[in-house]
Amino acid sequence: MTGLLATLGDTGSGHSSHAHVVATLGRQIVGGTFPPGAILPGDKDLGETFGVSRTVLREAMKTLAAKRLIEAKTRVGTKVLERERWNLLDPDVLRWRVETGLDARFIEDLATMRLAFEPEAAALACRRATAADIERLMGIVEEMGDLGHDRTSIARVDLKFHLVVADISQNPFMRATSGLIETALAIVLRLSSPADDADMIRECADNHRLIVEAIASKDEERARATMRTVIELGATRTQGALGEG
Template sequence: MSEPGSLLRSLAGRTTARNFHSYVINEIGAGVINGRFPVGSTLPNDAALMAEFDVSRTVLREALKTLEAKGLLEARPKVGTKVAKRTRWNLYDPQVLAWHFGQPLEREFLAGLREMRRVVEPAAAARAAQRRTADHLRLMQYWVRQMETSASEIQNFALADFELHRIIADASQNPFMRSFIGVIELSHAFAYRPLVEDAGPHDLEEIIAAHRTLVSAVERGEPEAAHSAMLATIAIDEEKAGV
């Protein structure tokens, strides 16, 4: 399972250590997304994959089962393991979404990502304004302060921004909105990649101010204001990303 924030950490070359099982999952999963294993094709047999990744049959089989659960693969008797149609891929799985990052993406995919974020996150913010707890508010204020103190370290700033959005999704008390975290992280990765690649100083005050407004609306318990404030933060992200 992909750890929340791992995609944003990878922007700065900070990756999570992998065991053999997760390594095979990542290599085959990314291979499906980038077209190394095309949709409808049959994967090489077990012996070939075991030799390529230098793993046991048990490790390989468990990795394939994980990828099948994510909708990327399907095992067929007497045929082998095939790459599933795109319509079966679980695009709410954070790891599946992370594998899309860095790959050439269709305009339809990017438009859908923006559209879903604009539908779900503002609604989550509105619900958070009604359902947040004292702990949620404490964490929101903490991550705003982290954004303020990390303005000169863009990777840490991006992580703080993402964590704030994650807490708001959690504060909505809606399990489906909480499961939206992969879309939120991928959107943040697209937004912050240009800033990470540009080593120069960045004026982040507009972003900080927008998030202060968002947290203030949630804290005051004003759903409509929280909804509007979340839309404003998303608009800033879209402008930064240029996608």
């Protein structure tokens, strides 16, 4: 076994199953081992590589096709689709995309998506938040301002804040979208976290406190504006962190 098939054979734990085939091929496609336009090895070769039956392999290919990563072509084979056609709202595809490394374009695209719905979630929260919801958000802000955080812990608190705002909005689409991009948000928030700078931790907590205050006062425009500011500042810090890497 040589070349790409050898690479495939080395990526797993030896557990041959539908999930293992999907995860391994998915990561290889998203990571560029099989670039857009490439034709995957035939069923016989892949079956031998993974040690699975044709039935398991076919089901794995159906799963990858449903994620819009591949497409079977008559008399051509199984072709890797263009990146623009990948279903990035699929949790697996998004996780594989994040795992293969972030770039400036990905950060920009994610921020643009967040700007499209998170300010509106904050505005809806102005109409629907209860006193208990406001108290919960303020508790998260206080937790965020703890100077004992490391990058991972403050990112976890930051993520919790944004997921709770989406939950308070009571809009099922906003809740679902937040859940779908949770993996990407967790990575991005970790990169943009200010844990190395006490003043920046305080600033981060204060900016999130402004969102809560706007929601508490039912000021929808201010809620939108403060949420936009937090997202844009985070994207700028993330771009800076990538530049330093």
